[in-house]
Amino acid sequence: MTQQQKTYDVAVLGLGAMGSATLYQLAKRGIDAIGFDQFTPPHTHGSTHGETRVTRCAIGEGHQYVPLAIRSHEIWKELAAETGEQLLFExxxxxxxxxxxxxxxxxxxxxxxxxxxxxxxxxxxxxxxxxxxxxxxxxxxxxxxxxxxxxxxGAGYLKVEECVEQQLRRAAELGAKMLQNTKIISIKHHTNHVELITNDKNFLAKKLVVCAGAWVKELLGAPYATKLxxxxxxxxxxxxxxxxxxxxxxxxxxxxxxxxxxxxxxxxxxxxxxxxxxxxxxxxxxxxxxxxxxxxxxxxxxxxxxxxxxxxxxxxxxxxxxxxxxxxxVTSDSDFIIDWHPKHKNTFVVSACSGHGFKHSAAIGEAVAQQIINATSNIDLSAFKLSRLSD
Ligand SMILES: Cc1cc2nc3c(=O)[nH]c(=O)nc-3n(C[C@H](O)[C@H](O)[C@H](O)COP(=O)(O)OP(=O)(O)OC[C@H]3O[C@@H](n4cnc5c(N)ncnc54)[C@H](O)[C@@H]3O)c2cc1C
Missing domain, CATH: 3.30.9.10 (D-Amino Acid Oxidase, subunit A, domain 2)
Structure with missing residues (x-):
């Protein structure tokens, strides 16, 4: 008898700022999650390195970001209490x-x-x-x-690599599986699950969160390729x-x-x-x-x-x-994309950069976990819908 392949509840593709926060928040909620990264985060190949990131709560890029920044500050402090590592320096x-x-x-x-x-x-x-x-x-x-x-x-800086490291550490302690140095080369979208394909294996998950940063364009193609x-x-x-x-x-x-x-x-x-x-x-x-x-x-x-x-x-x-x-x-209006894929109902995409995403990442991870589990989140993400961006 052949053993049936395991299907995870959620796969997180990319474990940088957004992916580490999402994996941690999913694991915290008891979700059977698996995370993948092509490198060993925190690393120096993407958007999340260089010691520090500025954080501030009154957000000049738009009022819609303020709840994310305020909640992120709370989470960085909660994480510091859990891990003993100060992450936020006000x-x-x-x-x-x-x-x-x-x-x-x-x-x-x-x-x-x-x-x-x-x-x-x-x-x-x-x-x-x-x-x-x-x-x-x-x-x-x-x-x-x-x-x-x-x-x-109350503004200040975050230790960027440390934030990623601590969230991944906590995610693993809470039961998340993590595969580093594992590149997803393609994704197959099925009716009730997604299939993630590496060079030598495939993995199944009911839902997928794509947090691939600068690689989102080539990984997902249209409609992201022309919007980023x-x-x-x-x-x-x-x-x-x-x-x-x-x-x-x-x-x-x-x-x-x-x-x-x-x-x-x-x-x-x-x-x-x-x-x-x-x-x-x-x-x-x-x-x-x-x-x-x-x-x-x-x-x-x-x-x-x-x-x-x-x-x-x-x-x-x-x-x-x-x-x-x-x-x-970067998006054409410099705002984030945090939304379900328009064609694939089991896939959620987080592209939150345009040069100002890190300070919001802890709360984005929490809101995405809530969306995946409950189809709604405490913080309103409607300003970050993909449909606002024309080609
Ligand atoms: C120079 C600079 C300064 C900045 N300053 C600030 C600041 O002061 N304040 C602020 O709030 N924000 C700032 N930002 C923005 C912030 O750093 C980004 O918003 C954030 O790091 C984006 O995180 P991410 O998770 O989207 O991308 P990344 O952290 O790059 O994560 C993407 C991950 O996906 C993985 N991946 C991609 N494709 C695959 C694949 N096929 N298979 C497996 N893994 C894959 C990558 O290896 C990577 O680890 C700055 C950014 C830069 C570059």
């Missing part, structure tokens, strides 16, 4: 807009106004500061008198001059919009506190996740310094000590 977040700026951040044309209105609507503690007030409080930021800023004391693009992004670490150490002591994370389409952001460096991590928030050149140019040239490092850092950040030295490439997966 060092404060300073969002600066130069008086002459027409710039946007992640597709939001009115980033600071939307941030402030979100803070008011959701009662998020904050302050609005002007030129000299900003320089007095935060002397590392050489703002002009006409510039203004939003400061959120993948871009090359670069993170840089610049030295803090010895004489400016005091100014950078315990500094907040920041986003600074200072020109037409020019915005950048910065965070502390974890591995070496004598450095500052900075990056351009604009979408980079389109690329393929398997072919992205990983080498960062000295001219890219110089351009980053000249365009953004020079004259604005006090005591930052011009020669980057290291730089790392990463990938954004």
């Amino acid at each position: 060092v404060g977040g300073l969002m600066i807009e130069s008086a002459t700026s027409q710039g946007d951040v992640h597709g939001s044309k009115h980033f600071l106004d939307t941030t402030i209105s979100a803070a008011k609507k959701f009662s998020i503690p904050h302050e609005v500061l002007k030129g000299a007030q900003i320089r007095n409080r935060f002397p590392a930021f050489n703002v002009n008198d006409q510039d203004f800023a939003y400061f959120e004391p 693009s993948t871009t090359r992004q670069v993170l840089h670490w610049y030295p803090i001059a010895a004489g400016a150490k005091d100014k950078w002591h315990d500094h907040p994370v920041f986003i600074w919009i200072h020109g037409d389409g020019e915005g950048y952001y910065g965070l502390p460096s974890l591995a070496d506190p004598t450095l500052l991590k900075v990056a351009n928030a604009n979408y980079g050149q389109t690329t393929h996740p398997d072919k992205v140019e990983r080498q960062v040239s000295t001219s890219e490092q110089r351009e980053m310094f000249a365009t953004h850092v020079k004259g604005r950040l006090v005591g930052i030295e011009p020669t980057a000590q290291k730089s790392v490439t990463c990938i954004y997966t």
Whole structure:
């Protein structure tokens, strides 16, 4: 007699930011889940590496994101209590807009106004500061008198690799099966289940959650292939001059919009506190996740310094000590796709990047688990439906 092949309740394809959160939340609810990744997460091939991610609760990309950010902060703290690992560091977040700026951040044309209105609507503690007030409080930021800023004391950063690692660890402890270094090369959609095919095996699950990040396009094809693009992004670490150490002591994370389409952001460096991590928030050149140019040239490092850092950040030295490439997966309106597949009723797709997904990932994982189990979620995901995007 041949043994019948096991059918899992849910398969999670991709175990980066979104997949690790989803697998953890499914396992927490007693679901018989299996997760797959082509690499060993956390890894440096996708969108989830480079030490840290900015998190903030008043979301300038749109009020629809605020419940996700607030709930994610709760989950990061719950996870820290469960694991003993602090993941969220509420060092404060300073969002600066130069008086002459027409710039946007992640597709939001009115980033600071939307941030402030979100803070008011959701009662998020904050302050609005002007030129000299900003320089007095935060002397590392050489703002002009006409510039203004939003400061959120509960904003800060997340340890990005640690978040993935801890959620995967908890998922495994709660009974989830995990196959790393296992690439899914194709998916067959049947009436009541899905079949995931690797080079040497196939796996069955009643439901599938695709969290494949930059690989969603080629894995799922239409309609995602034309609705998503993948871009090359670069993170840089610049030295803090010895004489400016005091100014950078315990500094907040920041986003600074200072020109037409020019915005950048910065965070502390974890591995070496004598450095500052900075990056351009604009979408980079389109690329393929398997072919992205990983080498960062000295001219890219110089351009980053000249365009953004020079004259604005006090005591930052011009020669980057290291730089790392990463990938954004971007929609045409910079909002996420978190929705069922339009043709395959057992498949749910999470594409939550456009440069701002990580801070929401813990709550997205929870909401997706609730959708899979109950066909509804505590947080409304209707703003993230695929159908809003035309070809
Ligand atoms: C430079 C940079 C800076 C950012 N800064 C911020 C920030 O400050 N704040 C913020 O909130 N967000 C930020 N983001 C966005 C955030 O990091 C992303 O939204 C998030 O990491 C996306 O996670 P993901 O799970 O979709 O993708 P990934 O974490 O890349 O996960 C996808 C996974 O799927 C796996 N996979 C793909 N195809 C297959 C297959 N066929 N078989 C098996 N496995 C597969 C991959 O190996 C990968 O592990 C930033 C992103 C970048 C790149």
